[in-house]
Amino acid sequence: MSSTANLLELKGVHTHIGAYHILHGVNLAIPKGQLTMLLGRNGAGKTTTLRTIMGLWQASQGSIHFNGRDITRLHTPQIAGLNIAYVPENMGIFADLTVKENLLLAARKASNAAQMDAARLQWIFRLFPAVEKFWNHPAGKLSGGQKQMVAVARAIIEPRDLLIVDEPSKGLAPAIINNMIEAFDQLKKSGVTILLVEQNIHFAKRLGDTVAVMDNGRVVHAGSMAALAADEALQQSLLGLSL
Structure with a gap:
């Protein structure tokens, strides 16, 4: 190749x-x-x-x-x-922040949730329904699988x-x-x-x-x-x- x-x-x-x-x-x-x-x-x-x-x-x-x-x-x-986005083995989730706040940190062009790309967010919700379901929950309270979904969602919140x-x-x-x-x-x-x-x-x-x-x-x-x-x-x- x-x-x-x-x-x-x-x-x-x-x-x-x-x-x-x-x-x-x-x-x-x-x-x-x-x-x-x-x-x-x-x-x-x-x-x-x-x-x-x-x-x-x-x-x-x-x-x-x-x-x-x-x-x-x-x-x-x-x-x-x-x-380039990297999701480490330990996921790097901010446990005390909500799912929304975790994603907002990675959305460089948004200073609040309303400024996030709505179409991209809906696409992520379809990929990972748990992200939408636990949007306002502290990320640290989620299960291992849900945290992994948040970690990947955060990595792809921007193209x-x-x-x-x-x-x-x-x-x-x-x-x-x-x-x-x-x-x-x-x-x-x-x-x-x-x-x-x-x-x-x-x-x-x-x-x-x-x-x-x-x-x-x-x-x-x-x-x-x-x-x-x-x-x-x-x-x-x-x-x-x-x-």
């Missing part, structure tokens, strides 16, 4: 955290308009890769390009300003070119996971490029267009999600499991 078809590219990225060398030359391409799954065992370096893309940890070597622009040395607010989400299905009940799969499917159809770290293989199989598998701080496999889902021997060797 030519680099022009990729929205995000990591080339030879190394990341050190203190004395620890976590990423060992990560090469990763995220095709424009597709949903890419980043899979791997615990400790493979998936979350570190996301945090390095977002500038929360600095790459010690290699380059990160977004839309053809080198963002390797940019600070996190500058990266977010390029229309994004790239949405990066770390383990959206973690700890969620199967019915909530199915709702989340439907929502990400709708987001993908709306043209958003998505990078998901996921442990839930059902989730990965249903949504992924492309896949990258990490092990020991490197990408050890990249290709189509459908091809990986169909190859049990490859799944076993890369992930030690069957899809």
Whole structure:
């Protein structure tokens, strides 16, 4: 695939955290308009890769390009300003604020709820009915699945070119996971490029267009999600499991 078809590219990225060398030359391409799954065992370096893309940890070597622009040395607010949204594993919800206030914080063009884009808000309510239902409730009082919906809704309250989400299905009940799969499917159809770290293989199989598998701080496999889902021997060797 030519680099022009990729929205995000990591080339030879190394990341050190203190004395620890976590990423060992990560090469990763995220095709424009597709949903890419980043899979791997615990400790493979998936979350570190996301945090390095977002500038929360600095790459010690290699380059990160977004839309053809080198963002390797940019600070996190500058990266977010390029229309990249990041939902961390802990969701980053402000527990004492209402759902409405959480979304308002992310809506840069609105200083109050009345100024939020009404059509976009209705679209989000259709994706995540719980966001509308608990609009005036403190976010900290919501269930894990509802908080996850608020976290993703907050990330997409403004149009994004790239949405990066770390383990959206973690700890969620199967019915909530199915709702989340439907929502990400709708987001993908709306043209958003998505990078998901996921442990839930059902989730990965249903949504992924492309896949990258990490092990020991490197990408050890990249290709189509459908091809990986169909190859049990490859799944076993890369992930030690069957899809």
